Amino acid sequence: MIVVTGASGNLGGHVIASLLEKVPAAKIIATVRNVEKAGDLAKLGIHLRQADYAKPATLAAAFAGAEKVLLISSNELGERVAQHQAVINACVAANVKLLAYTSLLRADTSTLSLASDHLATEQAIRSSGLPFVFLRNGWYQENHTEALGPALQHGAILGAAGDGKFAAATRADYAAAAAAVLSGQGHENKVYELVGDEAYTLSELAAEVSKTAGTAVAYQNLPPAEYEKALLGFGLPAPVAAMLADSDAGAAKGELESASRDLRSLLGRSTTALAQSIRSAIQTK
Numbered sequence: 001m002i003v004v005t006g007a008s009g010n011l012g013g014h015v016i017a018s019l020l021e022k023v024p025a026a027k028i029i030a031t032v033r034n035v036e037k038a039g040d041l042a043k044l045g046i047h048l049r050q051a052d053y054a055k056p057a058t059l060a061a062a063f064a065g066a067e068k069v070l071l072i073s074s075n076e077l078g079e080r081v082a083q084h085q086a087v088i089n090a091c092v093a094a095n096v097k098l099l100a101y102t103s104l105l106r107a108d109t110s111t112l113s114l115a116s117d118h119l120a121t122e123q124a125i126r127s128s129g130l131p132f133v134f135l136r137n138g139w140y141q142e143n144h145t146e147a148l149g150p151a152l153q154h155g156a157i158l159g160a161a162g163d164g165k166f167a168a169a170t171r172a173d174y175a176a177a178a179a180a181v182l183s184g185q186g187h188e189n190k191v192y193e194l195v196g197d198e199a200y201t202l203s204e205l206a207a208e209v210s211k212t213a214g215t216a217v218a219y220q221n222l223p224p225a226e227y228e229k230a231l232l233g234f235g236l237p238a239p240v241a242a243m244l245a246d247s248d249a250g251a252a253k254g255e256l257e258s259a260s261r262d263l264r265s266l267l268g269r270s271t272t273a274l275a276q277s278i279r280s281a282i283q284t285k
């Protein structure tokens with residue numbers, strides 16, 4: 001049995017869809033915090049189980065019979081290391097044969113504030129003695145394409161990344177790579193640095209958005225503190241605004257760029273082009 005945690009999330013949904021192309025539904029267990037809210041998953045014929053990372057008592061039953069587990073990192077900043085440790089403990093108790101974890105690009109050397117939780121989780125997984133795979137995901141293209149409405153309205157994309165490049169990839173591509181690992185063989189104790197084939201600056205992003213939308217959109221670079229303030233002004237929670245400003249400042253120094261071709265190699269094809277993601281985002285607006 002293959003268990004996917006966080007299956008009600010954006011990445012989790014893509015992982016389940018990709019896995020269904022490779023293994024029978026009866027071999028897939030999706031874990032979610034709230035089973036009532038996950039009716040669409042239940043309709044797919046997969047097993048649905050409840051698991052809350054913050055409630056260790058829910059985890060033993062969730063992982064019973066698991067052979068391989070994908071731990072999708074929690075989105076609860078500040079709580080993640082303890083939550084992930086609870087999942088690791090449950091995987092040890094269930095004697096799983098492979099624990100895959102969605103980490104961060106170069107989590108061991110990255111200076112991004114996001115990296116510390118991921119590195120601590122990787123270290124906890126190594127200490128557990130379980131066979132593991134670290135899927136070190138780079139930036140999601142969707143972080144740049146999902147909410148283009150205000151950018152088109154105001155003719156500006158704000159950021160603090162300067163000329164730093166983002167070798168971003170779509171969630172669907174990261175998910176397909178995770179499904180390839182979970183349904184394949186020979187990935188034990190591998191560390192994959194996963195990025196898109198194409199890296200772009202935020203000025204290049206703005207130019208591509210302008211071209212596709214037929215509306216002039218310019219990139220406006222701000223000092224990280226100003227960008228954080230702007231994000232707070234848009235109503236983002238303080239930890240998220242701080243994390244995004246820090247990530248852009250890191251991108252300016254190359255922290256979200258990489259020449260790794262691990263993602264392309266796991267997919268067996270090129271990664272989704274930025275232009276295509278922008279086209280889809282604008283068409284579905």
Ligand SMILES: NC(=O)c1ccc[n+]([C@@H]2O[C@H](COP(=O)([O-])OP(=O)(O)OC[C@H]3O[C@@H](n4cnc5c(N)ncnc54)[C@H](OP(=O)(O)O)[C@@H]3O)[C@@H](O)[C@H]2O)c1
Nearest residue numbers: 006008009010011012033052053054073074075138139140
């Ligand atoms: N690389 C990037 O650019 C990037 C960007 C954003 C996030 N991330 C990371 O990648 C992860 C997956 O991305 P995503 O887009 O799928 O995020 P998402 O849509 O926010 O999904 C996060 C998932 O984590 C689950 N979760 C949170 N706390 C939990 C808990 N205590 N117990 C069990 N499940 C819990 C959520 O469950 P509910 O449905 O019950 O809320 C949801 O299914 C994120 O959680 C974050 O760590 C990476």
